[in-house]
Amino acid sequence: MTPFPQRSYRRRFFFFCSFYLILAVSQIFAGVGKPAFTEKIHGIGNVDPVLQYVANNSLREHPVLTKLRLRTLEDQWSTMMVASDQAQLMANLIRLINATKAIEIGMYTGYNALNMALAMPESGRVIACEIESTYIDIAKPFFKEAGVENKIDVRHQIAMKTLDELIAAGEAGTFDFVFIDADKFNYDRYYEKSLELIRKGGIIAIDNVLWNGKVVNPAPGDLTSQGLDALNKKLHKDQRIELSMLTVGDGLTIAIKR
Helix, strand or coil: CCCCCHHHHHHHHHHHHHHHHHHHHHHHHCCCCCCHHHCCCCCCCCCCHHHHHHHHHHCCCCHHHHHHHHHHCCCCCHHHCCCHHHHHHHHHHHHHCCCCEEEEECCCCCHHHHHHHHHCCCCCEEEEEECCHHHHHHHHHHHHHCCCCCCEEEEECCHHHHHHHHHHCCCCCCEEEEEECCCHHHHHHHHHHHHHHEEEEEEEEEECCCHHHCCCCCCCCCHHHHHHHHHHHHHHHCCCEEEEEECCCCCEEEEEEC
């Protein structure tokens, strides 16, 4: 029997591992307890006991991530923070594909930017897009405390400008991972720019794709839910990617560039 070429073998191995990792996570959250999109594991309130079980028996949160999560919970908009279990899944995907270049569109207080930087080697680089200086000021001391401030390049401007600058600088097709978690109005534009910036086999992770369930038959005046629903339907038909939509957190789409 003729052996597979090494490149073909690596590609098959990658998709095999990715498929079973994503399948395992989705099975945890499918059909058990409350719908997963009603809650996040943030460590506040009455968490669904199944989600709490998942946290108790799988979450391995770096001490500085814990400190940053607790600091973020003091903010009035703390529900914007990515769920801890979701962040850990993305960190494991970063490790799985040996990612060294990532973009976060919508950093907030930096929980997931820090999470991604910690999952990367010393040469890793995270471009973190954030427009609110208050949140940048919260994030940076934690980046320093964790010893990864050299890995995180915070861009204090609108995300589209940063993405356009990266493309103009010749970095299209060079990034391994992109996480989209900013203003929903521009999600489609962020996705298209991310697809241009990501390499083949790279991953685009999109947050809030279930929007607390409102994407199911969106109300006539609910433009955010309508936009997310339209994007979900677009990605389902998009032959440029492999696709999984998970019910972790508020819904997470994993798109792998073909």
